[in-house]
Amino acid sequence: MTNNELSRQVAGISQLSLAAALDQSVDCVKVIGLDGAVTYVNPNGLCAMEIDTPSDVLGKRWDTLWPEEGRPHIASGFATAQAGGVSRFRAHCPTAKGNSRWWDVSVSALRDDTGKLISYLAVSRDVTDAELSRQVLETATRELHHRLRNTYTMISSLIRGFARGDAHNDAFAGQMAERLIAMGRAQALFTSLEVPCSLVELIDALVLPFGSAFCPVATDKVRDMPIARALADTIALVVGELAVNSSKHGAIAHGGAITLSSEDQDGDIVITWHEVSNRPVQATSRDGGQGLNLINRIVRLREGAIDLDWQPDGLTARLRFKGGVAA
Template structure:
């Protein structure tokens, strides 16, 4: 026992009274994972009127069948690692939908022998509802944006119909617009992962072959990323593409090199741009692009190192999570 806590006159009932005041759902489980005790706020959060109705039941029985295995695994993992955490959906006893962040700790006696488990569940339903609402808005924005791309392509086709010279130009413009639309809808089908190389290629390809522009892509094809990281990368790279089209190599000619690799537990994406003209300004009054990029990366615990050389920006984006190596199935699907 560390510190001076051994000097405190703590008994099991005293400890139970302290934990009873916790705003979280606190439970003690025996070695079989059966409920021994639950604090008052936990009973309230789970809408259990009388603890006797669940006393002695396996904790996993309170969860939907889809989450029961995760609950059982958390008990054994807590013994191995000292703690186990997971997030999941579990409705209350009266059917109210709730989402929880859960931590499980092994409870040991004075000899270090595990005698049960302490489970602490925090109600994160409000957070999950906000995320769900945000995802619905994003999905709607993507849908409307793609419809906008389709409308523009239709207008271009109509204006060029019957004119051979304009038709060739129209086809090229439509190809680029369609490629940009594809980048915006990588995850519309509900896929949880995508190949990094595929995403970067989709974002850059509309500008390959443009006169005076040289593009180099060197992205590890075995890296897969989850949807949130993909959204962040699409936003960041998309912003660099737009700025380059307005002021840099894509608009005025030059060279752009984009690389992506994972090493030492981090995913690093490098954007290096060299335009034919020197950079005249690195920021503009009222510009929101960099602020949005910074916020998006911060939300993903990612970092951005941006510096400006004479002929363009050099940006390094670093992610610590949300990617994997050698998950071939997800990469092949893209």
């Protein structure tokens, strides 16, 4: 249904019924004039914003009720609505009494029967609890990653210390330390739940630590693109599981080569893992094996697809995630 069709349906509802529906909404519903001034606020909106009387906001520019950092969202929302779209954003705005609140906001156009823009509809939902929980989780995640990187560093130091004085073990310890440090760098990419991650940096951090002269690991034609944090986590889990499987049964364990590539196909991310092992493939599944089942479950949860093409000497796995490229 288009905005114009919706507007015509709304026009068929009596003003009394429409006002009653808006008054019952648990969200903060506002009608904003073309000059940016507030012309209507529902009662629950007044309550949510801790506004004593409608006259405190009616006739005032909506953007002036927001902190300076939130006002660009308002201007962008009006522009999107004028173009026929619906703008959505999350921003911080204290109540009239100064209490901190976070809001999920949508801005859309209200048009008359001829399609002429007559005002804007702004709907705000209090998401303070969810936003604070997200911030707590993000802070805890950063602390966990920090501690994990410290653990990698400590283990690297211990390995080097135990191997000191033995030329053979010292070389092995150096290789292991480099892998641990690289894994720590991979963790450092995940510093925020919101900020997109570079696909090139992610793949390099995930697979290059496993490379060696015995089994080179290379990235070929990996197109750099921003990907959302949730998808980055999924890619890390899947590629990590493929690497673990190879370190047990494939090229990393028995020699060979691994190549990764990626491309953007109409907004979908396609990642290809191509592995050739010096030892022929013994089995494509095994009793009690959970690795490939785990990969399939992880990919399905992200509404993705995976194709496993087993060859006598290795595996080609193709991952596709719809709409994976971050805006």
